[in-house]
Amino acid sequence: MENPMFCYQCEQTAGGKGCTKIGVCGKTPEVACLQDLIVYQLKGISIYAKTLIDKGEIIDKKIVEFVENCLFTTLTNVNFDAEVHVELLKESQQIKEGLRKKAKYSDNYPVQATYNLSNTKEEMLEDAKKAGIMYDQEVDADIRSLRQTIVYGLKGVSAYGHQARAIKYNSEQVDQFYFLGLEATTNDKLVLEDLIRMTMRTGEISVEVMRLLDEANTTIYENPTPHMVNVKVKKGPFIIVSGHDLNDLQMLLEQTKGKGINIYTHGEMIPAHGYPELKKHEHLVGNFGGAWQDQQKEFDNIPGCILMTTNCLMKPRPSYKDRIFTTSVVGWDAIKYVPKNKDGYKDFTEIINKALELGGFEKDEEKHEILVGFGHKATLSHANEIVGAVKDGKIKHFFLIGGCDGARSGRNYYTDFAKMVPQDCIILTLACGKYRFNKLNFGEVAGLPRLLDIGQCNDAYSAVKIATALADAFDTDVNGLPLSIILSWYEQKAVADLLALLSLGIKGIFLGPTLPAFITPNVLQYLVDTFDIRPISTPEDDLKTCLRQLTN
Template sequence: MHAAKGVAQYAAEARSLGQPDDEAARFLLFSVFTTLTNVNFNPSRFGALIQQAVAHRDRARARYEAAARAAGAEPRELAGPAAWQPADDPDALARQAAEVRVDAGLALVGPDVVGLRSLHLYALKGICAYAHHAHVLGKESAEVFAGVESALAHLAGEPADAADLVERAVGLGRLNLAVIELLDAANTGAYGAQQPTAVRTTPVAGKAILVSGHDLHDLEQLLEQTVGQGVNVYTHGEMLPAHAYPLLKAYPHLVGNYGGAWQDQQREFAAFPGPILMTSNCIVEPHVSYRRRIFTTGPVGWPGVRHLAEGDFGPVVQAARALPGFPADPDAEPEPERLLTVGFGADAVLAVADRVTAAVRSGAIRHFFLVGGCDGPTPGRDYYTEFAVGAPEDTVVLTLGCAKYRFNGHEFGEIGGIPRLLDLGQCNDTHSAIRIAAALAEAFECEVNDLPLTLVLSWTEQKAVAVLLALLALGIRTIHLGPTLPGFLTPNLVDALVQRFDLRLIGDPAADLAAALEPAAQ
């Protein structure tokens, strides 16, 4: 991250003088993405990225200096990360890293400022991840490049004004709104608008490949390379919503979804009878039982695991042919087919908006709950199961992100033909949720905060921080967050956020449900 800040310092200066270095900006998106939770654990990959960062920084510096001289000004010599030179020896590099750790300067500026810097840093990681997903599908913008460069360059200066950092955090939320809108356009532009789709979750006999992570472009390339190969492809984790996109579900060998959320992958991958392709986040340490048949691509990495160049999935196909796949046993009792319905993105929901608003006006739908976000293995996450399953039968549960695996196997039923559980997609599909809320607010001629809508979000990693800031930038209040608040939020910062945005920490699910429904009942 220190190296990335150095790239951003000179790239921001060059851009301000009309000489943007978009190659450096794209590098920032990818390299920062690699630092997210459960993405890349390979030290040699980071060593290579640091050297690449130096090359990008030096090129951006040259562009800046040339632009400054062309404008009749003497170029400035930038300090901090912009002047840093990485050590060649890995041990020396590690010692350098210790000097610029996330809590550097704690004794000087105090825990509140360090916490706010961390809030910026982690939000930027999420923003870069979303922007990289859009970039690989051909969508990028100068506004996003400039925003990322500016924010990283600001952090390079070790800001210490707490009030300014709070305002800039809201600005990062606005930047993420632009990014997730770009990503939504990238996904739907490449694969069509999501359609409600029943996804098989029981295996099909035959050779098999499992794809996990978030990257739809990687899945598309794998599907194209396995056409006519006699190999079935299954999604896992956050890839489940891929089945809702028309151009992806048109591949007949995309046969279903296997398993659940990322934290269960060691058990599920061990039982899967074929190779696993890990795209983007979230990888955990591969167990020895499947380490030789898991592959990474893009920003993902693990020491000793084979990493594939972009789009080069031949080794995965070869492994699938060599491994047994799911057996066909004519004497066995067929396993009952189980289905999960996905695909309730904004276009699908807004197509029946008149029915939804009519159901609200008639009292058939009393309240909406958006229960989503990142899941994890830590205690307290059963809250989301109890909350969603406990929601009264005259309420609708919307969900996105992998937290849905806590309860998407439950039978919620319908209200007048409208499913009570609406799966909006990945955390990458947050813009769909925002579009739906905005459309409902317009239909009822009110603000989003006045809707019968409660947001209950599960926090784990940096994409969730970026989403939270986007919601706060929209002025959305009374967001319930848990199961614990991010560790970098000090008590003072929690008090400030609660006071300004009315953030709530989740409590007892039954009590929280009752409190959410009380205003609607009055």
């Protein structure tokens, strides 16, 4: 049976419209359909859960964790293993039936709730047609657009929620909203205005989950402090750790202590070097490579191992398929997976032994260091100097240039923009979009580095804290600051970040390299009218617009 596919959740979607034959990410139609059915099942679970929540009941945390992990599993570049999805579907049916008994079954519930999972994968794939985004042609395009925006925002929230939960932090507000948000996407009584409110509420929840994750990370690993990171390699066996999960990195660092193995961060893991409880390990020696989309070339025939802790995983080449390991919700069929035990502990013995066997790099490269570690505490420790420099005219403007990187042409915009920023301005950056320019030398202004690396994508919360504190110091709001936000988006965490900023009332954001395919012209017009969202044009013109606003 041919599996019909339609996916437009990420920025690289085919033709800017949707992937219909195979995902540009490498996702097969089979996996795409199973992911549609998982989301369909999660909506059914949420319908029953909301009924119980409305009666004042608290949903079991194991069910919350399951929904969170499923949402994360279906995020772009996370899991490509069809059998994992089948097992999740089977578990989803058990959970649904348990909630159905409590909520009391009724034919009045939407179809996502009344549907019962079929027994075989072939039957599931046939059923998945009705779970497809475009299956119901009667749905108004703007309603569908907002429903999908909520779902994708929740996928982003789930990634952050998952990381926090792994280190025993969770928020009742976030946990409950997974069900409320998903149920809203099935409720035909909700009109456009209702869904706009729910979309903004998704943004508020994104702020809350990022606040939670920031609290978790800074409590357990302490607040980041500025740190020079070597971006060249050292002689000896090594393991590259990619993704975002600091807990996985810490466990690996502890298990490799004294074994003669160098640990490198990769991609969005580079901010780990700023955390005192992580950088105290001497064998955390540096960062390897660039952003996620270069991994196939950079990992090709590498004499060491790679551990993928979260997204972004690309199809492993045969030259390193035997030395890449996944953990958490990440997966690719026939790739070795590191599970956790009931206490959350992971045994990395196999990857450690493989790294020692491979032998590693034969010699040191000449060192090249870049500066990381400017979380909100580190940056705001210089608040008086920053405010004084602005008042004295030494610092004219702040540019937040960050977000996800990707392979699509046009992303050199962000490199060119950063290079054009005047010398009397500061650049704040976060997420993997910074790899477009973070190895360039921007020098200093008013005694401060001109490029301040705030951290991972979830550290959009740090950017908000910095901006809010500066706004208070100048007795204005964030929109009154000499601050421009230039965002690059790729996947659903960026959707959550954008909704977070909008929910805080932040206006005038430049968004690129293209606009989301799931945003209809009417929804885009609403965002333009309400939040002054601007598609990027050219670096020269957009920079002039930002600086013109400053003089006005």
